[in-house]
Amino acid sequence: MLLGMSALFLAAYIANFIAKKVVVQGIQKILMRLPSARNSALAHHNVIRRLANIVPALIIMNGIDSVPHLSEKIIHLFQMIAQTSIFLSIALTFSEVLNVFNTMYQKSPNAKNKPIKGYLQLVKLMIFVVCALMILGTFLKKDVFNLLAGFGAMATILMLVFQNTILSLVASVQIASYDMIRIGDWIEMPSLNADGDVIDMSLHTVTVQNFDKTITTIPTNKLVTDTFRNWRGVASAGVxxxxxxxxxxxxxxxxxxxxxxxxxxxxxxxxxxxxxxxxxxxxxxxxxxxxxxxxxxxxxxxxxxxxxxxxxxxxxxxxxxxxxxxxxxxxxxxxxxxxxxxxxxxxxxxxxxxxxxxxxxxxxxxxxxxxxxxxxxxxxxx
Structure with a gap:
């Protein structure tokens, strides 16, 4: 059993090495020499590298049942882990493809007036939600559509009970994704009488110490729905x-x-x-x-x-x-x-x-x- 496991993981390692160091780097060098802008964008992003992660997972998933003296539970566990890795690699590959598409679109004249980054982020969110459901279905050994039906009913109840928490969570993700606020930033929000430095950021609130030493607590979702001014650009410019x-x-x-x-x-x-x-x-x-x-x-x-x-x-x-x-x-x-x-x-x-x-x-x-x-x-x- 030990010899079989060692041989299987060694084969997966060698396959991963060949895929990453030989195939992927070779394809990237070829794409870099081609004049097309699409090929250059593919070479700079990790599309091919993400897709190459499937190779060792496929070897483990198909070869684990050939290892002698392994119980059925261990075999199924390794197969589920390998299948999870494949799902995640495919989702990350699609995400990188969308990044390549966004990079190419930003070079067009219409990119400034009609940005598509927000739409691509929505597509990415849907891809990772589907990936999470498929991974969950793999471990629970249930159909994805049954999980979607149960997930929809459960989501309705959760949205009613944890409405404020969900809004704050979404706002926190948006703030972190767009780098809207950092601790130490000077922000100005007249609607909530906030004018000072950010001293704390939590899920539900952002705490601002005003210049008169008073404290203003701002709900996190207000920073996404309302207008505020961040003076970080002044500090970074030095003028x-x-x-x-x-x-x-x-x-x-x-x-x-x-x-x-x-x-x-x-x-x-x-x-x-x-x-x-x-x-x-x-x-x-x-x-x-x-x-x-x-x-x-x-x-x-x-x-x-x-x-x-x-x-x-x-x-x-x-x-x-x-x-x-x-x-x-x-x-x-x-x-x-x-x-x-x-x-x-x-x-x-x-x-x-x-x-x-x-x-x-x-x-x-x-x-x-x-x-x-x-x-x-x-x-x-x-």
């Missing part, structure tokens, strides 16, 4: 956005005189800019057919200030120079003309971020009078 406006009093906006221009040339950041603009304006005005005053180009204090802010941000310490830096004029409002600052700091630490942002606006608000501009402030009764 954080500044998007804030200064509201300029529109009555203070106007053309600049020569004296004002000469005064602003003392600013190192504006010297080259003003000289360049003066040259452009002079050349433009000389080409005008009419020399009427309203036809001539002139510099405005707001445009000059906007250029100054742009130069200031590009040389400011703490600003990520490789990211977008934008100073733009927004739609005028009843409370002034918004001048928006759009930039990114090179740190995500909250204290440092606020310090950099405050330094920028402290400087800009203080230097506004040099451009004869004023910040809008609602009039108060005397």
């Amino acid at each position: 954080r956005r500044i998007k804030r406006s200064i509201y300029i009093d529109q009555n203070s906006i106007g053309f600049m005189s020569d004296d004002e221009l000469n005064k602003l040339k003392d600013f190192l950041l504006l010297n080259n800019y003003l000289n360049k603009k003066e040259t452009e304006i002079t050349e433009f005005n000389h080409t005008l057919m009419s020399q009427a005053k309203y036809n001539q180009r002139r510099l405005t204090n707001l445009g000059t200030f906007r250029a100054y802010v742009d130069f200031y941000l590009k040389q400011k310490d703490g600003i990520a120079k490789e990211e977008l830096i934008l100073v733009r004029q927004m739609q005028p409002t009843s409370v002034g003309l918004p001048l928006e600052i759009y930039a990114f700091t090179n740190t995500t630490i909250w204290v440092e971020y606020e310090a950099i942002q405050s330094d920028i606006f402290d400087h800009l608000i203080s230097i506004l009078p040099e451009f004869n501009l004023k910040i809008y402030q609602a009039p108060t009764a005397l």
